[in-house]
Amino acid sequence: MNEMECESKLLRVGNYYRLSDEDRDKQNKLDDSESIKNQKHLLLDEIAKHPNYILVDEYCDEDLSGAGTYRPEFERLIRDCELGKIDIVLCKSQSRFSRDMEIIEKYLHNKFIEWNVRFISLSDNADTSNPGNKKSRQINGLVNEWYLEDVSNNIRSAFHSKMKQGEFISPFASYGYEVSKEDNNKLVIDPVASEVIKDIFDLYLGGLGFTGIAKHLNSKNIPCPSLYKYQKGIKLNVISNRPREQIKWSTNAIKTILTNELYLGHLIQGKRTTVSYKNHKIINNDKSKWIRKENMHEAIIDEETFNKVQMEMKERTKPIKKTGMVHIFSGKVFCLECEHYLRKKNSSRHEYLVCSNNRDGYDDCINKSSMRYDTLEDIVLNVINEKIKKFYDEEILRQEESKKNISRFADKIKALEKEKIELENKLSKNKNYLKSLYEDKVNGIINPDQFKDLLDDYNKNEDIYKDQIKQINNDINFYTLKQESTSNNKKLFSKYKTLNKLNRVIVDEFIDKIYIGKIDKETNTRNIQIKWNFE
Ligand SMILES: [Zn+2]
Secondary structure (H helix, E strand, O other): OOHHHHHHOOEEEEEEEEOOHHHOOHHHOOOOHHHHHHHHHHHHHHHHHOOOEEEEEEEEEOOOOOOOOOOHHHHHHHHHHHOOOOOEEEEOOHHHHOOOHHHHHHHHHHHHHHHOOEEEEOOOOEEOOOHHHHHHHHHHHHHHHHHHHHHHHHHHHHHHHHHHOOOOOOOOOOOOEEEOOOOOOOEEEOHHHHHHHHHHHHHHHOOOOHHHHHHHHHHOOOOOHHHHHHHOOOOOOOOOOOOHHHOOOOHHHHHHHHOOHHHHOOEEEOOEEEOOOOOOOEEEOOHHHOEEEOOOOOOOOOHHHHHHHHHHHHHHOOOOOOOOOOOOOOOOEEEOOOOOEEEEEEOOOOEEEEEHHHOOOOOOOOOOOOEEHHHHHHHHHHHHHHHHHHHHHHHHHHHHHHHHHHHHHHHHHHHHHHHHHHHHHHHHHHHHHHHHHHHHHHOOOOOHHHHHHHHHHHHHHHHHHHHHHHHHHHHHHHHHHHHHHHOOOOHHHHOOOOOOOOOHHHHHHHEEEEEEEEEEOOOOEEEEEEEEOOO
16 A cells, blocks of 8 residues: 555544553552543544544543453454454554553454554554564564563562551452542441441341342342442443343342451451463462451441351351252252242251242242242152052052953963973874884885885974974963063052152152242142153
């Protein structure tokens, strides 16, 4: 492309801005606007210098690192490039676009060429339309990556020493607190959220469980922590397949709050870390690596209440049966309404099954009521016993029938055996006849021709008798087998008489799946369907 063409053709430009942790001004970490503003000014100035550049869109990722894999605006930019909406990607520097060598190679030197997209970064003079520029772009990429690794290690060690001194280092405070405006390494009480925290502890001591508390808060439209922070203007990267407004209090959120010593005024940091500066997957640190500092901020919950809750929690979650065994319906019970499996839930007194589609304070299935485990056990036991009884009732008829058959077969066999004996007699008589035939021939009573004819007759008879005996033996075998199989045709059911208790083996033998429907409010009944292993 020569200079003239380049100037005359209109080019659609997409500006990409990124503000990252590694560039953040540590003295003034809440003011992030400068840097993005600067990037924007610089890029818009550049566009103004070229009359044939048209700005079609701006893409801005804030608070996201140059090596991170989750950069929503970056993803959108790449999609628009692929869709052919953009001719030029404009950045302040190549490191704004990415500090990761793999990404630089993948896009700048591969995909962008394929999609006919030109990459320009201003402060380091990268321009993919200039082939001589490629080596310096690659060197830039490498330097950027080393830089990122160094920064990451420095930040890690700086954070570690801050945590050891009891300074709060996360940019966001946990629900119930805010980062102090005077000292951003200190937490102060959030007057609104702290009241919800107190309510949660009270509700628990009042007898509600985790899910009960979550449902209570959801029903009163109290925003859950991530929604609350969002409404306060704190941008968190919440990864959820639901729209933010629909994210609710979950069972887990309640449990986390009720066990968090933060609310006692203690600071516990370093619970989690990321794998590396390039892999942002969060991993849990071993408890020995946690950094704990007591009384670093004002408590929301007093120690007595907190301890009472911990005791109560231990009490309530005590297993009812101490057998570590698989429960007898495990993997077999499903929701008739939504086909999700039913999960087991314990309360202090009973075990229940509930549709797993309604867990954690969400209400996605119309099948709301739980099913008591022992009730289901009784129902299934009864149905199996009915099946067994029906089998035995029918069995009496079958047995009478087979008794008749058995005696019929016995008569048949007796007759066949009699016939067989007669044939065997004939066969031995025939043998005697052969003997006398030879004697007659030797004594000259019959001549050789006569002898030959009579011998043929003998052989013919011998074959006939032998065939008949073989046939009778087959018949006797057939009737004997029939006799045995009639008295043997019971297998599964005849193993059991009336059952008193179910066990895993019996359930497995009889049942494929159990479906439990919602409770019909008018009739106060619920549909339970069993898919049997037979029928
Ligand atoms: Zn369901």
